[in-house]
Amino acid sequence: MAENAACCACSESLSEEETARQLEEILEEYRDKPGGLIPALQIAQSRFGYLSETVLKKISAAFNKPYSEVAGVVSFYSFFSTVPRGKYLVRACLGTACYVRGGKAVLSALKKELGIDVGQTTEDRLFSLDVGRCFGACGLAPVIMVNDDVHQRVKPSKVGELLKAYAAGEKGDAQ
Amino acid sequence: MAYKNYILVCAGTACESNKGKALYEALQKEIAAAGVEAEAQLVKTGCFGFCEQGPIVKILPDESFYVKVGPKDAHEIIAEHIVKGRKVERLLYKEDKPESDPRSSDISFYRKQLRIVLRNCAVINPEIIDEYIARDGYAALEKALFEMTPDEVVKEVTDSGLRGRGGAGFPTGRKWQFTKNTPADQKYIVCNADEGDPGAYMDRSVLEGDPHSVLEAMTIAGYTVGANCGFIYIRAEYPLAIERLNTAMAQARDYGLLGDKILGTDFSFDIEIRLGAGAFVCGEETALLASIEGNRGMPVPRPPFPAVKGLWGKPTVINNVETYANIPVILLKGSKWFSSIGTETSKGTKVFALTGKINNSGLIEVPMGTTLRDIIYDIGGGIAGGKEFKAAQTGGPSGGCITAAFLDTPIDYESLQSIGSMMGSGGMIVMDEDDCMIDVTKFYLEFTVDESCGKCAPCRIGGRTCYNILDRISKGQGVPEDLQKLKDIGHAMRKASLCGLGQTAPNPFMSTMKYFEEEYRAHIEDKKCPAGKCKQMLTYTIDPEKCVGCTACARRCPVSCISGEVKKLHVIDQSKCIKCGQCYAACKFDAVKKV
The missing domain is CATH 3.10.20.600 (Ubiquitin-like (UB roll))
Structure with a gap:
């Protein structure tokens, strides 16, 4: 599985036919695999950005499972989203190490800067905000992740700058 | 091919996210520019562990330990150290003591450590299988396949005293024995890499720095219990570890160390990666197995244990990353050596x-x-x-x-x-001393309440009720009976919850109530937070002796409750104060006090 479920790389919206075609491809690969439902959902989300009702219905048909069961799996796991998400998923870590080193202040700064609450997406569909449970980069607390990039020792005052770099279409981590 | 110098650069998540990648490229460029490719080899390694000081560059053979190295420092390191043989003093790690020695093995951070699990982290390039093999990698698998019967492997692991590193500490050898002795047409090996505890990243570092050790151990487990299929269940939050695992698996298959007919024997074994989808409870073994099966990750009561009835109802060995990483060393160096390390009941x-x-x-x-x-x-x-x-x-x-x-x-x-x-x-x-135990306990309970799967009532309702009580206490609304209530609910949760998550959720408050009862009483009876963390109980005042009237606090106050003129004493109107702490942060003269 080369694609990463955490990332929502959907920059442009796909046409209906194209979505259907790509979905068929994914289902072809996973429908007969034991326990293939979750990987199929993960790849579909990374491809389309979120899991729409249409997509979920097709997946449930392909796996021969009731829609309610598939929806139950989707709602159980926090990574799945049934609403469109931003191009960049910003996650502020609130694990213990980040918490005791000021992770909450970073989250407040992110909320203020983006003008959205946790779980929401900016109007321009550029950023979604979420909290993380520990990215395992505790030595660098407090940490935030933007898609797959880890940013360390984030200062609340520097959050705006960091987001601007992404908005400008650059990778933003100054490397 | 021997080089005069080896330059080890950390490529763990911590250092990579701190311009470590750019540093590596800069060093590469400088080596080429100086024309010393034949003398110095640049090696990208796993985590050194000393994340605080990263990015880290270590030069062998003299063990120079450079810390907080940036891409800009690459030129000096190559031009001075590699070309002229002069250490770059300003980048060397220095300890706060006079006899500080710059050799890495003498640094206090490393002196009392014994690296068995992390034996290859920060030593080899995790993306090159030959480096792992050069450090006796896959020799344990070879030994198991050609020199040992499955029973002998079980005995070796049992005798070593190795216990599960995921938390509960169940003897690994016995687990393997159960699965081995259960007849079935299909068995599975599972690696739990769903490292969910906040503040823990051991498994991440092992997978990033030495992925082959886990693959090798899982293959040995497969041979031992008679399984041909393995799963690594890893958090999607660990993209670098996933990438390195994928690379390692592809290389192992190329070398005939994974896949069909391993090392030319009749034994076949392959591994598949499954990504977690953001549910903490999936770290619990039965929930993890449910998730691999494609269902909601909800735990089921044990017994039957997975060792007997696990994935798709088949006998399944499930161990954590760190446990597996111990296995190859145990087979190579022997159970006697391993059990000589540690205490009476806990080895290694x-x-x-x-x-x-x-x-x-x-x-x-x-x-x-x-x-x-x-x-x-x-x-x-x-x-x-x-x-x-x-x-x-x-x-x-x-x-x-x-x-x-x-x-x-x-x-x-x-x-x-x-x-x-x-x-x-x-x-x-x-x-x-600045951390409030009630605040920290509340943080943990919020976590377990949020992550409770909701299947059983003691965890779902008990956790929420206890959280509400702690929340009240932290807001100065606690009553003396709260402590007894917490204890009662805690006991019930421990006894009646279905899985480890609910059974252990009361531990943070049970433990802090025992050792920090005074702090709880201060919150409940005196309505004070001794550490000054619980904002609603704080009162901000301005010290008349120290206030110089700079107006910084008054300008920052979002509710304009600070009055005072320039160069005159400022006063906070307590009836309007929202206790946001901005004045405290704004004051440069230490005049704002919180009590």
């Missing part, structure tokens, strides 16, 4: 992620039985900012606190349990 070493208010935060590996004092003061370099040690939290949301009174307790499974904490997966978060 344990990796801890040392974080929080500590000077040297990072990843450490120590023999079982090392005291907390050694870990915090010798390896960890003491408390940051010279503050007073208050407690160390181990075991994540399922664990408890170790207080100053227990600094000299040798750490092993039993001793931690007897003082109300647990080994857990290895997160160790150090707290100082």
Whole structure:
């Protein structure tokens, strides 16, 4: 599985036919695999950005499972989203190490800067905000992740700058 | 091919996200520019553990340990150290003591460590299988396949005394024995890499720095119990570890060390990666298996244990990353050697992620039985900012606190349990006098309440009720009966919850109530937070002796409740104050006090 479920790389919206075609491809690969439902959902989300009702219905048909069961799996796991998400998923870590080193202040700064609450997406569909449970980069607390990039020792005052770099279409981590 | 110098550059997540990649490229460029390709080899390695000081560059053979190295420093390192043989003094790690020696093996952070699990981290390039093989990699698999029967492998692992490193500490050999002895047409090997405890990243570092050790161990387990299929269930939050695992698996298949007819024998075994989807409870083994099967990750009561009836109802060995990483060494060096390390009941070493208010935060590996004092003061370099040690939290949301009174307790499974904490997966978060135990406990309970799957009532309702009580206490609305209530509900949760998550969720408050009862009483009876964390109980005042009338606080106050003229004493109107703390942060003269 080369694609990463955490990332929502959907920059442009796909046409209906194209979505259907790509979905068929994914289902072809996973429908007969034991326990293939979750990987199929993960790849579909990374491809389309979120899991729409249409997509979920097709997946449930392909796996021969009731829609309610598939929806139950989707709602159980926090990574799945049934609403469109931003191009960049910003996650502020609130694990213990980040918490005791000021992770909450970073989250407040992110909320203020983006003008959205946790779980929401900016109007321009550029950023979604979420909290993380520990990215395992505790030595660098407090940490935030933007898609797959880890940013360390984030200062609340520097959050705006960091987001601007992404908005400008650059990778933003100054490397 | 021998090089005069080896330049090891850390490529763990911590250093890579801190311009480590750019540093590596800069060093590469400088080596080419100086024309020393034949003399110096650049090696991208796994985590050095000393994340606080990253990015780290270590040069062999003289063990020069350069810290906080940036891409800009690449030129000087190559031009001075490699070309002229002169160390770059300003980048060398220096300790706060006069006889400081720059050799890395002499640094206090490393001196008391014993690296078995992390033996290859920061030594080899995790993306090149030959480097792993050069360090006796896959020799244990060869030994198992050609020189040992499955029963002999089980005996070796059992005799070594290795216990599960995921938290509960079940003897690994016995687990393997159960699965081996259960007849079935299909068996599975599962690696639990769903490292969910906040403040723990041991497994991440092993997978990033030495992925082959886990693959090798899983293959050995497959041979031992008669399984041909393995799964690694890993968190999607660990993209680098996933990438390195994929690389490692592809290389192992190329070399005939994974896949059909391993090493030319009749034994076949392959591994598949499954990504977690953001549910903490999936770290619990039965929930994890449900998730691999494609269902909601909800635990089921045990027995039957997965060793007998696991994935798709088949016997399944499920161990954690760190447990597997011990296996190849045990087979090669023998159970006698392994069991000579550690304490009576806990053998070998344990990796801890040392974080929080500590000077040297990072990843450490120590023999079982090392005291907390050694870990915090010798390896960890003491408390940051010279503050007073208050407690160390181990075991994540399922664990408890170790207080100053227990600094000299040798750490092993039993001793931690007897003082109300647990080994857990290895997160160790150090707290100082500024941390409020009620605030921290509330944080953990919020976590377990949020992550409870909701299947059983003791966890779902009990957790929420306890959280509400703690929330009240932290807001100055606690009543004396609250303590007894917490204890009663806690006991019920421990007894009646379905899985480990609910059974251990009360541990943080049970442990802090025991050791920090005074602090609870201060919150409940005096409506005071001694650490000054619980904002609603604080009162901000301005010290007339220190206020110079700079107006900084008044300008920052979002509700304009600070009055006063320029160069005159300012006063806070307590009836309007929302206790946001902005004035406290704004004052440069230490005149704003919180009590």
